[in-house]
Amino acid sequence: MRVLVVGAGGREHALCASIGASPRLGVLHAAPGNPGIAELATCHPVRVDDVEGQVALAASLRADLVVIGPEAPLVLGLADALRQAGIAAFGPSAAAARLEGSKAFAKEIMAAAGVPTARSHVATTMAEARAALAALGGQVVVKADGLAAGKGVIVCDDAAEAEAAALEMLVGASLGEAGARLVIEERLTGPEVSLLALCDGRTVVPLPAAQDFKRIGDGDAGPNTGGMGAYSPVPAIDAVAAREIAETVHEPVLRELERRGARFVGCLYAGLMLTAAGPRVLEFNARFGDPETQAVLPRLADDLLERLDDAARGQLEQRALNAHPGAAVTVVLASRGYPATSESGVPIEGIAAARARGADVYHAGTALRDGRLVTAGGRVLAVTARGASIAEARANAYAAADEI
Numbered sequence: 366m367r368v369l370v371v372g373a374g375g376r377e378h379a380l381c382a383s384i385g386a387s388p389r390l391g392v393l394h395a396a397p398g399n400p401g402i403a404e405l406a407t408c409h410p411v412r413v414d415d416v417e418g419q420v421a422l423a424a425s426l427r428a429d430l431v432v433i434g435p436e437a438p439l440v441l442g443l444a445d446a447l448r449q450a451g452i453a454a455f456g457p458s459a460a461a462a463r464l465e466g467s468k469a470f471a472k473e474i475m476a477a478a479g480v481p482t483a484r485s486h487v488a489t490t491m492a493e494a495r496a497a498l499a500a501l502g503g504q505v506v507v508k509a510d511g512l513a514a515g516k517g518v519i520v521c522d523d524a525a526e527a528e529a530a531a532l533e534m535l536v537g538a539s540l541g542e543a544g545a546r547l548v549i550e551e552r553l554t555g556p557e558v559s560l561l562a563l564c565d566g567r568t569v570v571p572l573p574a575a576q577d578f579k580r581i582g583d584g585d586a587g588p589n590t591g592g593m594g595a596y597s598p599v600p601a602i603d604a605v606a607a608r609e610i611a612e613t614v615h616e617p618v619l620r621e622l623e624r625r626g627a628r629f630v631g632c633l634y635a636g637l638m639l640t641a642a643g644p645r646v647l648e649f650n651a652r653f654g655d656p657e658t659q660a661v662l663p664r665l666a667d668d669l670l671e672r673l674d675d676a677a678r679g680q681l682e683q684r685a686l687n688a689h690p691g692a693a694v695t696v697v698l699a700s701r702g703y704p705a706t707s708e709s710g711v712p713i714e715g716i717a718a719a720r721a722r723g724a725d726v727y728h729a730g731t732a733l734r735d736g737r738l739v740t741a742g743g744r745v746l747a748v749t750a751r752g753a754s755i756a757e758a759r760a761n762a763y764a765a766a767d768e769i
Contacts, residue, residue: 366389366390366391366429366430366670366674367391367392367394367426367427367428367429367430368384368390368392368393368394368428368429368430368431368432368670369394369395369396369422369423369426369428369430369431369432370384370393370394370395370396370398370402370406370431370432370434371395371396371413371419371431371432371433371434371435371438371443372395372398372413372433372434372435373395373397373398373399373402373413374399374434374435374655374729374730375655375656375658375659375697375727375728375729375744375746375747376434376435376653376654376655376656376658376659377395377398377399377402377434377435378399378401378402378405378659378727378728378729379658379659379662379663379725379727379747379749380432380434380653380658380662380669381393381395381402381405381406382405382662382663382725382727383662383663383665383669383670384432384669384670384673385405385406386668386669387668387669387670387671388668389668389670389671389674390670392407392426393405393406393407394406394407394408394409394422394426394428395407395408395409396408396409396410396411396413396419396422397409397410397411397412397413399728399729399731399732400728400731400732400733400738401726401727401728401731402728409422413434413435413437413438414437414438414441416438416441416442416443416446417446419431419438419443419446419447420443420446420447420450420452423447423450423452424450424452428452429453429674430453430454430455430670430673430674430677431447431452431453431454431455431456432454432455432456432673433454433455433456433631433652434652434653435652436462436465436466436512436650436651436652437512438456439456439457439459439462439465439631439651439652440459440462440463440465440466440512440651441459442458442459443456444456444457444458444459444462444630444631445458445459453674453677453678454630454677455630455631455632455673455674455676455677456630456631456651456652457627457629457630457631457633457651458627458628458629458630460622460625460626460627461622461627461628461629461630461631461651462651463627464618464622464629464633464649464650464651465512465648465649465650465651465652466511466512466651467510467511468508468509468510468548468648469487469510469546469548471648471649472485472487472548474618474621474622475618475646477621478617478618478620478621479617480613480614480617480618480646481613481614481643481644481645481646482550482645482646482647483506483550483551483552483553483638483645483647484501484550484551485497485501485548485549485550485551486500486501486548486549486550487510487546487547487548487549488531488535488546488547488548488549489535489545489546489547490535491528491531491532491535491536494528494531494532494535494547494549495528497549498524498527498528498531498549501549501550501551502524502551503521503522503523503524503525503526503527504521504522504523504551504552505521505527505549505550505551505552506518506519506520506521506549506550506551506552507519507521507527507530507531507534507547507549508547508548508549508550508648509534509540509543509544509546509547510543510544510545510546510547510548511540511542511543511544511545511546512543513540513543513544514591515579515589515590515591515592516540516589516591516704517534517540517543517544518589518648520552520589521552527549531547531549534547535547553638553640553645553647554638554640555638555639555640555641556576556599556601556638556639557576557577557636557637557638557639557647558574558575558576558599558601558602558636558637558638558639558644559574559575559576559577559595559634559635559636559637559654559657560572560574560602560607560610560611560614560615560634560635560637561575561632561633561634561635561653561654561657561658561661562611562615562632562633562634562635563631563632563672563673563676563681563686564615564619564629564630564631564632564633564676564681565630565675565676565677565678565679565680565681566619566623566628566629566630566679567619567620567623567628568676568681568682568683569611569615569616569619569633569683570672570681570682570683570684570685570686571607571608571610571611571615571685571686572661572665572686573597573598573604573607573661573664573665573686573688574597574598574599574602574606574607575595575596575597575598575599575654575657575660575661576595576596576597576599577592577594577595577654577656577657578592578593578594578595579591579592579593580593581593581699581703581704588704588705590699590703590704590743590744591655591704591743591744592654592655592656592657592697592744593656593696593697593699593744594656594694594695594696594697595654595656595657595659595660595661595694595695596660596692596693596694596695596755596758596759597657597660597661597664597692597693598664598688598692600755601639604685608685610635610637610644613644614635614637614644614646615633615635618633618649619633629651630676630677630679631651631652631676632651632652632653633649633650633651634649634650634651634652634653634654634657635648635649636648636649636650655729656695656697656744656747659695659725659727659747659749660693660694660695660749661693663693663725663749663751664688664689664691664692664693664751665686665687665688665689666687666688666689667686667687672686689751690753691751691752691753691754691757691758692751692752692753692754692755692757692758693749693750693751693752693758694749694750694752694755694758694759694761694762695747695748695749695762696747696748696749696762696763696766697729697744697745697746697747697748698744698745698746698747698748698766698769699743699744699745700730700740700742700743700744700745703743703744704743707730707740707742707743708740709732709739709740709741709742710734710739710740710741711739711740712737712738712739713731713738713739713740713745713746713769714769715768715769716738716746716768716769718768718769719748719765719766719768719769720765721768722750722761722764722765722768723750723751723761723765724748724749724750724761724762724765724766725748725749725750726746726747726748726749726765726769727746727747727748727749728745728746729742729744729745729746729747730742730743730744730745730746731745731746746769748762748765748766748769749762750762750764750765
């Protein structure tokens with residue numbers, strides 16, 4: 366098979382590594398890719414949001430399958446354009462990707478599908494925001510409705526903090542159009558879990574559950590970011606529990622979307638809170654998570670490319686994915702100053718030494734300058750290691766990260 370992976374981050378590097386292990390693969394391409402992906406695939410300088418350029422590239426490569434990594438091209442309709450050109454795509458249509466592109470839309474779908482989630486209100490003015498706070502109390506989560514690169518969710522301890530967050534987004538326009546409409550919801554408590562599932566529009570096959578950590582510092586300290594690490598499996602969510610969640614969350618959402626003419630083909634990521642009353646959906650993503658993908662895919666024992674291709678063609682069997690025993694832990698290495706600022710152009714050394722310890726090192730924010738690998742983003746690398754237990758995998762991941 367000739368496969369094109371769209372994207373340039375650690376998630377896409379992990380996808381390329383798993384796809385590259387498939388006996389079905391003939392040639393692997395990526396656009397735009399990164400220096401790490403370039404070790405596995407032929408990279409092409411086409412931006413992820415250049416829909417026409419990506420379709421033209423896929424056609425010129427005679428791609429049998431295009432796997433779309435990031436959310437932006439999905440919301441822009443890349444999967445639609447590929448299918449219209451007769452090219453198989455793993456990724457939802459723009460209509461189905463609204464699950465991630467609009468949190469208010471996701472809430473509407475969940476309500477119609479009977480999926481358990483937090484109580485919420487939509488606000489486009491400060492008057493509506495204050496009314497929502499009065500109805501829900503002070504401890505809420507203020508969310509930008511649109512895509513905000515992981516920066517549009519503020520967890521608030523009291524009403525004053527919540528009002529300030531709403532004011533910053535609605536009046537201060539801190540997130541631009543993404544924050545022009547807010548979803549204000551009750552703050553749930555419990556452990557968070559990410560359950561990703563492969564979908565062909567009707568059939569759902571969950572991947573092993575993962576938990577990610579969003580705060581910048583060790584010990585779960587500091588500001589929230591797009592994700593600083595992850596581990597899999599999650600002890601509370603075994604294969605039986607994952608199947609039950611898929612039946613109460615993923616499958617009803619797929620049925621409701623299909624009822625509206627928006628069939629979901631791709632990876633449906635449910636961010637869940639395991640509350641005392643049972644799992645509640647915090648958010649949906651319309652693609653593989655980052656950095657959960659970097660922790661989950663190294664555990665898979667099955668041929669990922671086969672299942673992606675089956676999903677893209679509407680032929681996904683409801684057959685559980687097999688995972689290697691033990692656990693995987695991913696640690697993200699970020700630039701100094703991240704998430705407020707980030708250095709670039711800093712030389713990177715020691716990746717070979719980290720890999721010599723058995724770890725996978727996925728590139729996210731890297732570049733080649735004068736033949737030397739340097740930093741080129743906030744989250745730079747993801748180091749994943751496996752072990753017989755989560756504790757062992759974690760120790761192995763930190764030991765490998767210390768080499769870099």
